[in-house]
Amino acid sequence: MKFGVIRFPGSCDEVDAVLACERVPNASAQLLWHGDPDLHGVDAVVVPGGFSYGDYLRVGAIARFSPVMESVIRFAHEGGLVLGICNGFQVLCEAGLLPGALLPNDHLRFRCRQVELDVVRASMPFTADCADGEPLSIPVKHTTGRYYAPPEQLESMHAHGQIVLRYAPGQNPNGSLDDIAGVRNAEGNVFGLMPHPEHAVDPLTGSADGLKIFTSMAHAHG
Amino acid sequence: MSTRIRVLVRPKDGILDPQGVAVERALPALGFEGVSKVHVGRLIELDIEDPGQLHAMCEKLLCNPLIEEYEILEDAV
Numbered sequence: 001m002k003f004g005v006i007r008f009p010g011s012c013d014e015v016d017a018v019l020a021c022e023r024v025p026n027a028s029a030q031l032l033w034h035g036d037p038d039l040h041g042v043d044a045v046v047v048p049g050g051f052s053y054g055d056y057l058r059v060g061a062i063a064r065f066s067p068v069m070e071s072v073i074r075f076a077h078e079g080g081l082v083l084g085i086c087n088g089f090q091v092l093c094e095a096g097l098l099p100g101a102l103l104p105n106d107h108l109r110f111r112c113r114q115v116e117l118d119v120v121r122a123s124m125p126f127t128a129d130c131a132d133g134e135p136l137s138i139p140v141k142h143t144t145g146r147y148y149a150p151p152e153q154l155e156s157m158h159a160h161g162q163i164v165l166r167y168a169p170g171q172n173p174n175g176s177l178d179d180i181a182g183v184r185n186a187e188g189n190v191f192g193l194m195p196h197p198e199h200a201v202d203p204l205t206g207s208a209d210g211l212k213i214f215t216s217m218a219h220a221h222g
Numbered sequence: 223m224s225t226r227i228r229v230l231v232r233p234k235d236g237i238l239d240p241q242g243v244a245v246e247r248a249l250p251a252l253g254f255e256g257v258s259k260v261h262v263g264r265l266i267e268l269d270i271e272d273p274g275q276l277h278a279m280c281e282k283l284l285c286n287p288l289i290e291e292y293e294i295l296e297d298a299v
Contacts, residue, residue: 057264058286065283094286101289108240148237148289175238 001221003029003214004042006072006088008063013049013085013198020198021046023211024218037067043221044081045072047088049141049196059102059144060090069095081125081217082190086142089182089192097190098183099157100149105142106175112141114206115195116168117181121161124184125220126191129212136165136209138195140173145194147176147183154178160186165193224269227276228295231285232263263290 003021007014014031021029032039034052039045052063063069069091076082076097084092092098105111116137119130130136149157154177157163165182172179174194182193197210233239241262249257266284270276276294285292 057283061283061286101286103237103289104240106238106240108244146238150288 001027001044001218002042003027003044003046003217004032004039005029005046005048006034006068007031007048008034008050008052008066010052010054011048011050011087013087013196016196017046017048017085017198020201020211020214023201024214027214027218032068034063034066034068037071039068039071039075044083044217045075047072047082047084047091048198049086049088052087052091055087055144058094060087060092060094063087063091064094073097076185076190079187079189081220083126083213083217084190084192085196085198086140086145086194089194090144092190092192098185098192099153099162100147100183102144102194103146103148104144105146105173108143110141110143111145111173112139113173114139115171115173115181117171117195118166118168119164120166121164124161124164124188124191126184126213126216127164128216128219130216135168136200136212137207138197138200138210139206140195142174142194145174145176147174147180147194149177157183162186164191165195224271225273225296227268227270227273229266229268229276229280229284230263230293230295231266231280231290232261232292234289234291237289 018029167179184191197213200207200210242260246260
C-alpha cells in the first residue's frame with residue numbers, strides 16, 4: 001500500500017506522518033507537493049498538521065483551494081481513503097469533505113499534551129484495528145481545535161454514526177461540542193481528528209496507540 | 223474603475239466567541255464599565271472592478287457561512 005502525505009507551505013508534521021505510514025507492514029509513503037495536482041497513484045492520502053499557507057484568513061481556508069486539494073476532493077468522491085490530522089482536519093472541513101468546523105479553543109490558549117480518547121466507532125476503515133470504546137492515548141497540540149457543527153448537522157452525524165473519536169471524560173482540551181475529537185463523512189472514506197496519531201507510534205515516546213489508525217487504513221485497503 | 227469595499231466578518235450569533243469574552247473581561251479591569259456583548263471579527267478591505275462578485279467571494283473564501291456572517295459596506299472608506 002502506498003500512502004501520499006501532502007506538503008503545503010507551512011506544514012510541519014508531514015515528515016512524522018511519512019515515518020508513521022512507513023511503520024505499517026508492507027506500506028510505503030511519499031510526499032505530495034501542494035502545487036502538483038498529480039496524486040502519483042497513491043492508495044490513500046494524509047493531510048498533515050501544521051499551519052498551511054500561514055493559516056491566513058481562517059485555518060485551512062486557503063489550502064483548501066490548492067491544486068493538490070482539487071485532486072484530493074475528486075479522489076475522496078471516488079471513494080479513496082483520506083485522513084486529515086489537526087490542520088489537515090481543518091482543511092478537510094473547509095473543503096466540505098467533512099461536516100462542521102474548527103473554532104479557536106474556548107480558553108484561547110495553545111494546548112500541547114497527551115490526551116485520552118475513546119473510540120466511539122470501530123467498524124470503519126480508520127479504526128478497524130481498535131475495539132468499540134477502546135481508550136487511546138494520543139497527543140494534541142493546537143490553538144484552533146474546538147469542534148462545532150450546527151444542531152441539525154450534529155443530529156444527522158449521530159444518525160449516520162459519523163462521530164468516531166471522543167475525548168475521554170474530563171479530557172476535552174478545547175471546548176469541543178460533545179467532546180468530539182474525530183469525525184468521518186457519511187460514506188466513511190474520509191476521517192479527520194485533532195489529536196496527532198503520527199506522534200504516537202512508538203512506546204519510547206509515550207504511546208504507540210496512534211499507529212492503529214494507519215494500520216487500520218492498510219487493512220481497509222486490503 | 224474599481225470600488226473600494228469593506229467586508230466585515232463576525233462570529234455567528236449563538237457561537238461562543240472567546241476573543242469577545244476576553245475583551246469584555248479586560249475592559250472593567252481598566253476601569254471601563256457598562257460594556258457588554260463584545261464580539262471580535264475581521265475587517266477585509268479591497269478594491270473591486272465588479273462588485274457583483276462580492277457575495278460569491280464571501281461565501282466561497284472570505285467567510286465560512288457555517289460559523290460566520292458577513293456584511294458588505296460600500297462607500298465606507
